[in-house]
Amino acid sequence: MASSCPQVLGYNVESRIALLGAAGFDRKVVLKMASSFPSVLGYDVESRIALLGAAGFDRKAALKMASSHPQVLGYDVNKNILPKLNFLQAAHVDVTDITSHPRYFSFSLEGRIKPRLLALQGLGLLPQTSGGVCSWLVLCDAKFFRRTGLARGVRM
DSSP states (O other): OTTTOGGGGGSOHHHHHHHHHHHTOOHHHHHHHHHHOGGGGGSOHHHHHHHHHHTTOOHHHHHHHHHHOGGGGGSOIIIIIHHHHHHHHHTTOBOTTGGGOGGGGGSOIIIIIHHHHHHHHHTTOOOSBHHHHHHHHTSOHHHHHHHHTOOTTOOO
C-alpha cells in the first residue's frame, strides 16, 4: 500500500477507515477499497459523494459505484463523468444500470469509448444498455477486433 501511495504513511489509517465507514461503507468494503486503491484514504469522501450527487447519482448509487471501483471518487465530474454519461445518452444507450458498471468512467472518451461505440453502431451491434457497452470496452484490442470482425488498425 505504501509503495503505491506513500502519503498513506502519514495517515492515521484507522481514523481514515472510520471516516469511510461513517460515510456508509461496510468495513469489509473499506478494507478492500483501501488495499486496491490506497489513495481513497486521503479523500474527503463526503465531498466526493456530493459531487457524484451533483452529477445525478443518489447517495446509494455513489456508494455502490465506489464500493466496486473506488477510483470513481477521484474522477472529475465535469471533465470525466458528465461528458461520458452525455455521450451514452446521445447514443440512446440506457444508463439506468451505469452504477453497476463504474469502470466505464475509467476509459478514455476520445481514445476508446467513442471509436468503439461508433464502430459497433456502424456494424449494427451497438448495445442498448451501459452494461452491454462496458462488456465491449473492457476487451483488449485484439479481442475487440476478433469479435467484431474489424481489421486491426482500421480507423474506427
